Amino acid sequence: MEGLATQEQNGPTFPMKGSTYQPLPRGTEHGRVLSHAVQTIKASPEQVFNIFNRPELLPTWQEGVVSVTATGDRTHHWVMQDPGTGKQIEFDAEVLELVPNKKHVARIINGPFESSTDTYTFEYAPAGRGTLVTAISDYKVPGGIVANTLGKLFTRSPEQLTIENLRHLKQLVESREIPSVEGQPAGPRGVVGKWKELLMGENLPTPPGTSDRARSRDFAEENIPPFDSTPVLLGTVAAVIGLAAWYGVRKLR
């Protein structure tokens, strides 16, 4: 007991063992996209996991999810919608590992994203900081790495999707809503304004967060804005010029 008191007063005794940083997976490998996100959520692991683990709540905080329905003990049927084209994508997923309040691993078993895996871990964060949540995604992306790069430019890359979805979970748990400026008034945007909007992913629907902003309204067929191709064309031109310039600079060196 005396030793403990001294330690509390003066901090730990040295030598003290440290550890080596191990990067979490990120990047592209064999046509797959690996990404991760980390957030500290100000709630207990139980509270976070309770919201995370309810399939019917997934459309309220994950981007582009229309519905998730249980089809068995460990299987779910997902319906997602591409915000750009309005096309619906359906697939099934199975839970590979589930440790309540600690870990959740799920894999997509059919459809265009077949074999994509999501691993979420939940750890108690000390000093009243809440829960440390780590999300690791291993995506099989239709169109491969090129699609990921294009996604980065124009909508959401799978990589960014992992980051944004975990951010939305944090927002929902901590503040009971997901911040949005969707549908607010603005003056005429013009071509440049629209192009900037697209670059920042602002044309993507924000998940509703709570039942107040019902998914059906956000995704109602008639509410899908017609796809404006002007910014994409401009963007492609900009991307080509950028690539050419980059190539030029490389050659000069």
Place this chain on the structure above:
Amino acid sequence: MKAVCWMGTGKIEVQTVKDPEIINPGDAILRVTRTAICGSDLHLYDGYIPTMESGDILGHEFMGVVEEVGSEVKKLKKGDKVVVPFTIACGNCFFCAKDLWSLCDNTNPNAAVCETFYGYSGSALFGYSHIYGGYAGGQAQYVRVPFADVGPIKVESGIDDEKVLFLSDIYPTGYQGAENAQIQPGDNVAVWGAGPVGLFAAASAYMLGAGRVFVIDRFPERLQLAKDYCGATVINYEQTPSIVEALRDLTGGVGPDSCIDAVGMEAHGTDLMATYDKVEQTLMLETDRPTALRQVLQSVRKGGTVSIPGVYGGVLNKLNFGAAFGKGITMKMGQTNMHKYLQPLLERIESGQIDPSFMISHRIGIQDVPDMYKIWKEKKDRVTKIVIDPFRETGIDRLHAV
């Protein structure tokens, strides 16, 4: 409704747009009774803050009457008169709990964009570019206020709008500028910029125990306000060979204990470095002109404190960081943690300790706003602060003879 829109660099237009609606359950819609143009709106006007989109509704200093509330709003109801802080905070995250409201984790829908620029994203702001959330601002007839139970402060005393309007930004910003200066009783405090934030910082410095306050600017009407309302010793830098020398001489060879930069990224000056900054910014070699900050770093005494309420956006060149290190100074800065100051500063106003409306020089209608931005930028017409009644079409009242 009518709203003041940013339509490109140097281009402000009044547009008719649709009325705002409740988006999230914590939202409220206000009918704006008074709004103002902020000095930091000029950074948008001049195109120095990236990620503005044409059509963006400007304005982050406003107050109004609650028209409608979302289903989760508990503290506000229709008809309440409120002043809205310009930073948007969730009230529940790690940062809000630490009173660091302007660093809130959960209010910026474009946090990813801000992360690319700054590493992490602070709170969203009203009408202040998409990197700060892209929320429509309050230089409009109606405005949507998210997290309505967290931000807006109710004004129930029937006090004049103009006396409390500046709780929305500049009074708390000036006050935090003084608080960040870590003033000890009797300290010498120097304030760069006699704009609204500088004037409030000067007055607040005395409230926090300063012995003497010096204010540096070049516009006689602003220096006059600093002298007449804030008790400052004023220095016109255009008539002063060296600010460092002036402050050294005024502080017994020691230098000011605290220096407050209430100027920010678009500083003017008469010295060589001012010209250097102007050239570099024009050539896009630096985003900000830290002319005032350079003088601050030279002037502050050894072991002193530098407080920066002036806005900086990006990259500064050849800033003498050695001066900061060599003198062992403390630097404190950032957007204002508005929510922390609203109640105590409202009490100071209601008790009559300060009447913030002293700096108002112009009262205008909404159609006058585009012209006033130009006058505000060029500091013509003895302008010191512009207040807008968004429901008045036009008509400029000048409170001082020109």
